[in-house]
Amino acid sequence: MKWFINIWRTLTKPAKYLTLGTVSLSAFLMGIIFWGGFNTALEMTNTEEFCISCHSMESMPYKELQETVHWSNHSGVRATCPDCHVPHNWSRKIARKIEASHDMWGWMLQSVNTPEKFEDKRLEMASREWKRFDRDNSLACKNCHNYDSMKWEDMSKLAQKQMKRAAEIDQSCVDCHKGIAHHLPDMGTARAPELIAQVGSGVTSLQTEQIYFTALTKPLFYNDHTDVEAGTLNIATKVKVLETKGKRVKVGIDGWRKKVGAGRVIYYDFGINILSAQLTKDAALEEGVMQVFEEKEDPMTGLIWQRVEAKIWTEKDYLVSDLQPLWDYARETYSTSCSVCHTQPDEKHFDANSWPGMFQGMIAFVNMDQDTQALVQKYLQEHSSTFDKSAHEL
Structure with a gap:
């Protein structure tokens, strides 16, 4: 029992019973043993077998x-x-x-x-x-x-x-390389998965004459069965369902186009460069696809703009009934991603036509897939000073 008491006294009061050199050497050796044991255990959890x-x-x-x-x-x-x-x-x-x-x-x-x-x-x-x-x-x-x-x-x-x-x-x-080592989630797309997880992959039963919004950038087609693409339908674009057939739906896309060339680009509003859809040249000239309602001259540029509606086909998926979840995701992404280097400007700080250039300068320093980039840019444009004048009110 005496030897146990002596060991206990030495351990509890080493400075009293041991020399400084012995204490230092013991502490050093114990540190090596502890550190070696810790790293050994850590590395055991870093094996494929584990x-x-x-x-x-x-x-x-x-x-x-x-x-x-x-x-x-x-x-x-x-x-x-x-x-x-x-x-x-x-x-x-x-x-x-x-x-x-x-x-x-x-x-x-x-x-x-x-x-x-x-x-x-x-x-x-x-x-x-x-x-x-x-x-x-x-x-x-x-x-x-x-x-x-x-x-x-x-x-x-x-x-x-x-x-x-x-x-x-x-x-x-x-x-770009999601799914390189494991199967992708069953979402039908590898693009903007977090966005789709938040806003959903689309309404399962589309109703004619109802308004929907695109949750991703989608291809356009001439009809309900061809694989030949007729253009691109941009993310967060409002469309009206005109007809459904199989896996495709015919939609109406309202907007404005510049009376230049084939006039194949459809913009969100008059004089504002917010993209809604881009048709191929052949599709824009196809009879029955584009209907023109009126013409106006842009006083800033002197260009003639036409109010139009394009009637064309796309896939049924990724059409949602509510635009707000898309804006919520875009706002959160803009807030978190674009404040890495500096405080991001308020949405109303620029007008709709100035935002694309400003935003393209920002995304060089962050990582976003193309759908998310397009969505955030569109969010900034549609919430800019062009539409919200409060930033300039006294």
Whole structure:
């Protein structure tokens, strides 16, 4: 018993019974043992074996990974779970581990333990990972892939154009390459998934003579069955359903066009460059597609504008009955994304025709997919001083 008492006294009051050198050496050795043990345990959680020890991970995302080029390729380089989902930087790695503790609740509550439950949560989980990749500017991807090391000459001309532009702004890889390692959420599109998750993928039963709004940029067609595109219907554009047939719907698009060339671009209002739709030249000249109601001269430019309605076909999906959720998403995105470098100007600070140039200067410093860019720009234009005069009232 005496030896136990002596050990206890030494541990509780080491400075009284041990020399300074002994205390310092003991503390140093204990620190090494603790730090080594901590890092060993940490690295054990950074293995693929640990990641797939959960059945829901092994049965779904791990099998999906095995179907991709990140698993099997001619170079023999394989990306494992921690390569993509655990940051290499130590401080970020610790933050990620703390964040990942949320996944324990999913395991305990068995919220993704069946394929059906997993699919129900896939969009939520994917959106969370996409946000993290975007926040880190896809650093996990760039640990292996580097813009400066890419062989442009081996790419197609389209790929070169897109990738060189991405390299110029050091764009986040996941902006364009969602679904590169795992299946995309069942949404019918990989574009603007967070937007669609918030506003919905469209009204299931469209009614004729009713007004709807486009939740994404959509292709236009000459009729209900052809695959030949007749133009583009912009996001957040108001349309009236005229006829439905199969998977397509004939819509009326009201607006104004400049009396220049084929007049194929339809704008939201007279003299205002807010895009509603762009038809191909052939579609704009097609008989029965475009109806002209009146003409007006723009006193600012001297151009003649025509009030028109285009009657043309598009797909039934991504037509919503309420515009406000789109504006809410755009407002939130503008507020969070465009305040990274400085305080963003109020929507009413510029007029509708000035906003495109200002906004294009901003998005060079943030990462947005094209649909979200178009939506935010349109939101700023339609909430500008052109329509809201309160910013200039005394």
